[in-house]
Amino acid sequence: MLDEAESPAQATPLRASAGGALDPLVQPQCSLSVQLRRTTGAVIGRSAELDAISQELKEATGRLAAVTLEGEPGIGKTRLLVAAAELAVNAGFTCVAITADEEIRGPFLLARSLFASSAIRDTAAGMPAEAAVNRVFQAISGRDEPGFETLSPDAKLLRAFDLGGVAISVLAGQRPLAILIDDVQWADDDTLRLLRYVVRSDADRPIFLFLTIRPDEFATVTEAVNFVADMERMGLVRRLRPGRFGTIETAELLKRVLGGPVEATSAAAMHVQSEGVPFIVEELARTHREAGTLQQVDGEWRLGRNAARLVPSAVRTLIDRRAARLPAPTRAALGDAAILGRSFSLRDLRAIRARIAEGDAGPHAHAAARAAGSGDIDGSGDGRDGADPLADDLEPAVHAGLLLPQAQGEPADYTFTHEQVRQFAASQLSAARRRQVHAAVVDLLTEGGDPAPEGLPMLAQHALAAGDTARAARFSIQAARAALDSNAPEEALRLVEQALPVVSTPADRRVLLATRDDAWAVLRKTDERLDGLTELAALAEAMRDPAIELDVQLRRASALRMSHDEDAAAELTRRVRIRAAERGDAALELRATLELGQALLRSPLGESFGGSALEMELDGAEEAYRRAIELADELHDDRSLAAALRELGMIDFVRARTWFTGEIRNGRAMEILARAAAGEDIKALITDSPVGPQFVEATQLLEHALGIFERLGDRTGVMSTVIAMAYAQYGTVIHLSNSALHLEEIRRVTSRLSELVTESERSRLDLQMLFGVHVYARAKVVPDLALSRGEDAHRAAKIQGERSIEFLAAGGVAMTLLDLGDVEAAERWLGLAASAASSAPSRTRSRQLETWRGMARAAAGDAEGMRSHLEHAVALANEGGRASGRAEALARLALEAGRLVGRSAVAGGGAPDPALVELVELVERSAAQVKDLLPFLPGHAPWGAQVDAALATVALARGDIPAAALAGGAAVQALQAGLHEDTSLEIVIPAARALFAGAPPDVQDFVRGYLQMTLSKIAQGTADEAIRVRWLKGPVGRELVELAGPMELARGVAATDAGPSFDDDERRLLQLLTEGHTNAEIAAELSLDPGEVAQRLSRVLARLGTSSRAEATSLAFRGLAAVGSR
Incomplete structure (x- = not known):
């Protein structure tokens, strides 16, 4: 210790000397300080440890007390150190938190950070401790203290310890001192000895020591072990060992x-x-x-x-540190095992090492290698059936948490805990050893003859790593083709890329490049395909084989078609087709002809389902496919024959549908629609039309194609043709009828697949059919089918684990229930949708769910809830970065807000309540944003019509009739221009209300006629009486009935010759029927007995020639003049 003359009490006031601890240039150099930041609030799950720290802090106010926190990396020691620092500061301690570093070392480095810390400087400034701190800092920084230059190194070191003890003692005398050191196992020995000295000399001072330790490394640091042992002997330390979280x-x-x-x-x-x-x-x-x-x-x-x-990168660092301290035999065994894979058996590892030893020792070691066992790379066999040096070598890795031992009898004996552990172990091998292990694996796997196809990728990888280029090329080519045949193009690409650098012959290289092109084609990666074909074309030119050159040109044409440059593809294909015909190469001509048909039809084989004729060259495509049929017959290529037959059938369908679309554009389709709505046979209407022959031929061609695909067992072809048959048979019916029953008829067609599909595939087909009917029924407003099929689809999807359909079906059922007016049930189904979304979360599903919830809140009249959910949906759409998603979310926000504004205006008897001004502004703001986005969006999305409908509602609520009529007309025109076939009642209803307020009479009559026909189709298509009544009395149906107008509007129209006449009571009965009343409600309204109502209704149905209330309701909506004439 210092003598009396040098005691701090007698020291003169100190002036900070240049370069001292308090010099401004030195002050920031607390290089190992802990930044006292709390990143996640209060410490979780460590209440016992925090209580123990608090108790020791109380002890430290009277004497030195210490706490060690011992645990594995990542257990939360540093976080507890930060919490302890806060407790110490709150208890009035001068708190210094520093950390040792695994790589940054130096004499007294940790001590220098301690005495250069800002807490020490602030406490010592202007106080007697200032001199003591400066003197110890000078000593541990290597500067000789004046008058002590001649001391020996050992004496100087002891002097530094003495000065350190004095400084700590003086600092603690001014204010209790807390020293917290993180990762003590990495502290420099000089600092640890200094701290041991302080503990011994200042044990009676108010000092709190807090040390965090990693036990596995701490045990090898002698000075750290002695330091803690000293405190334990003195009874000054409390050792805490926090465990892992539950x-x-x-x-x-x-x-x-x-x-x-x-x-x-x-x-x-x-x-x-x-x-x-x-x-x-x-x-x-x-x-x-x-x-x-x-x-x-x-x-x-x-x-x-x-x-x-x-496995995050920070976690990989922890793994590296653990593995780096294993014994050399353990690292060597781990390295060999890592080549075998994530899981391995001792038998395999032993066989590999024995084979390598045999090769190193020569033929004399053959018997020893055989005695070691013949490997079993597939993992069978258990090597842990007794004392085993190899198992002993691996035991430290098990204790370090790098290997997991498997149960007895399992194929593998050990598994690496993480792939990063395996990679680290493999990286410890020398390049020569790594090649030896890989070569031994290849030899073992090929000992029994030709390998199985599923083992080819592994063989190729091991052969490449072993430097065996010949076998690597052969295995890679075989594996790539097998992967492509198994519909695994990504795996094929991986194998090709790893084999290309090692193949030596042009023929092998051509096979690999062609395989790569085929894989890119399957993945539809056109840019990569075109780049790769450049290399293949150069190789073909070098080989000077015309057949190969034509093959490359045909591949390039296919790539151009896939990149949507169909015109260039068609031109190139025509040239190849001509050259193939000149050479007499029928097979190449067939390929070129099929490629030409795809380019002209703008669709790959098996994927055309009746697109727009304006985008196709139907005549050229028809000629190509008819020629392809001839060539396929000649070559007996049944697969190509079936493909061409299918495409030719779809061309006939496109021609027929194009004619019908033209009828709609010319306004002549309304007559056909009216005849279909009146009950005429739809198939007869189609057959008698000018395109009847095309429908007949399309059906015959598709039947022929389906038979061939079934004979070949081509499931993809069968399904594609079945779907095409459904399009051909029902494509036009969809335009003429609201009934979804024809979609369910597809089940009859798919029943032909019973011999081709498994039970699980059949279940998936049924699920897709159920969901398809549900979607169609929602679009066409068939509420009973939408509800029942949606529930069935949700149940089936949940059983099969199809989370996407489960989510969408639950949401669809919820939306149908909203149309029925059952908000509570709808929100229960939205809960099921949320549950499905949680199994496979995505931003799109989150946005859709928020949209549905906003619609439910709007239906409940909750403006604030509606806005909260829908604005969240808009935010999610913005995060997604797609203009279409943003436009969709904004349009729905405008539409729902507009509905609430309109509902308030009706309830208030005119102008909207002033409290809704903000909602009106929201509608206008959202609509403006959608209109800004529309010019950048392709196609004819309904979002523009939706915001026009919302604007019409707002204008009507304000009393601006001209603006309302203008916006309503714009919404209707947008629907017509886009040829939207969905009912779109959320657009039609507000647009019609605005048009009825201010449009010319002829426009109003047209709109009313459309509404009446729509009501008729909905009523006729809804077979369930209870659901039909609920829908007609629900929020949507009630408003639609109101807008379509009462039956009395047609009283003055003359009856048709075939129309029956009704008295006033019967007219009133039909009126109530169209309003969705039940028999009991009709009886109450007419003051009749329910039985008498049933009898009268039966007589009315008989006179109308209908068999159900649905048909009678449909007739009432459709032909009010006929049923109402006298």
Whole structure:
């Protein structure tokens, strides 16, 4: 210790000397300080540890007290250190938090950071401790203290310890001192000895020491072990060992990191992945969120069910540190095992090492290698049936958490805990050793003859890594073709890319490049395909083979077609076709002819379903496919024959549908629609039309194609043709009828697949059919089918695990229930939709769910809830970055807000309530944004019509009749221009209301006629009486009935010759029927007995010639003049 003359009490006031600890140039150099920031709020799951720290802080106010926090990396030691620092500051301590570093080392480096810390400087400034701090800093910085230059190095070191003890003592005398050191196992030995000296000399001072330790590394640091042992002997230290989190703590930490609640299943999954290590929990949450596998659905964070087991980069660093300290034999065995794969057996590993040893030792080691066992790379066999040096070598890796031992009897004995662990182990091998192991694997796998196709990729990889280029090329070519035949183009591409650098012959290279082109074609990656064909074309030119050159040109034409440059593709294909015909190469001519047909039809084989004739060259495509049929017959190429027959059938269908579209544009289709609505046979109407022969030929061609595909067992061709038959048979019926029953008839056609599909495939087909009927019924407003088929589709999708259909079906049922006026039931179904979305979360599903919830809130009259959900949907659309998604979300926001404005105006008897001014502005603002986006969007999306309808509603509520009529007319014109076939009642109803307020009489009559026909089709298509009544009395049906007008409007129109006459009571009965009343309600309205109502209704149905109330309601809506004439 210092003598009396040099005691701090007698020291003169110190002036900071240049270069001293308090010099401004030195002050910032606390290089190992801990930044005292709390990133996630209060410490989670560590209440016992925090209580223990608080108790020791109280002890430290009277004497030195210490706490060690010992745990594995990532367990949360640093976070507890920060919490302890806060507790110390709150308790009045001068708090210094510093950390040691694994790589940054130096004499007294940690001590220098301690005495250069801002807390020490602030406490010592202007106080007696200032001199003591400066003197110790000078000593540990290597500067000789005046008068002590001649001391020996050992004496100088002891002097530094003495000065350090004095400085700490003086500082603690001014104010209790807390020293917190993170990762003590990496501290320099000089600092550790200084701290040992301080503990011994200042044990009676108010000092609090807090040390965090990694036990596996701490045990090898002698000075650190001695330091803690000294404190234990003196009874000054309390050792804490925090454990890993349980599921509850993990869920709470995830909630803190993500800023919101986490679904229990998702939290449990991440708990399993992280094994309860807090650091890994946080990194996993952030990584999953950045990767998009963790999404916020309905206010709750949910992990995709099939989310990958991600390993963040920070976690990989921890793995590297653990593996680096294994014994040399363990690292060597791990390296060899890593070549075998993620899981391996001791038998395989032993066989590989024995084969390598045999090769190194020569033929004399053959018997020893045989005694070691013949390998079994597929993993069968258990090598842990007794004492085994190899198992002993691997045991440290098990203790370090790098290997997981498997149960006895399992194919593998060990599994690497992470792929990163395997990669690290493999990287420890020398290049020569790595090649030896790979070569030994190839030899073992090929000992029994030709390998199985599924083993080819692994063989190719091992051969490449072994430097065996000949076998690597052969295996890669075989594996790539097998992958492509198995519909695995990505795997084929991987194999081709790894084989191209090692193949030596032009023929092998051509096969690989052609395989790569085929894989790009399957993936429809046109840019990559065109780039790759340049290399293939150069090779073909070098080989000087005309057949190969023509093949390359045909491939280029296919790539151009896939890149939507069909004109260039057709021109190139025509040249190839001519040259192939000149050479007499019928096979190449057939390929070229089929390619030409695809280019002219603007659709690949099997994917044309009746597009726009304006975009196709139908005559040229027809000629090409008819020639292809001839060539396929000549070559007995049944697959090409069936493909050409199918496409020719779809050409006939396109011609027929084009004629019908022209009739609609010319206004002549209304007569056909009226005849269909009147009950005439739809198929007879089509057959008698000018395009009847095309429909007949299309049916025959498709039947022929289907028979060939079934004979070949081509499932893709069968399904494509079945769908084409459905289009041909029902494509025009869809325009003429609202009934979805014809879609269910497709089940009869698909029943022909019973011998070609498995039970699971048949279940998927049924699910797709159910969902298809549900979607169609919603679009055409067939509420009973929309409800029943939606429920069935949701149930089937849930059983089959089809989360996308489960989600959409639940939402569709909810929207149907809203149309029926049942908001409570709709919100229950939206809960089911949210549950489905949580299994496979995505931004699109989150946006759709928010949209549905906003619509439900609007139906309930909750303007604030509607706005909250729909504006969230707009925000999600903005995050997605697609203009179409943004336009869709904004249009729905405008439409729903407009509905609320209109509803308030009706309830208020005119102008909207002043409180709704903000809603009106929201409609106008959203509509303006949609109109700004529309010029950049392709096609004829309904969003422009939706915002026009919303603007019409707002203008009508304001009393601006001309503006309302103008906006309503724009909405109707947009629907007509886009040829939208959906009923679109959310647009039609507000537009019609505006037009009835201010449009010319002829426009009003046209709109009213359309509404009446629409009501007729809805009533006729809804077979369930109860659902039809609910829909007609619901919010949509009630408004539509009101707008279509009462039956009395047709009283003055003369009856048709075939129309029956009714008295006033019967007319009133029909009127109530169209309003959706039940028999009991009609009886109450007419003051009749329900039985008498039933009898009268039966007589009316008989006179109308109908068999159901649905048909009678349809007639009443459609022909008010006929049924109402006297």
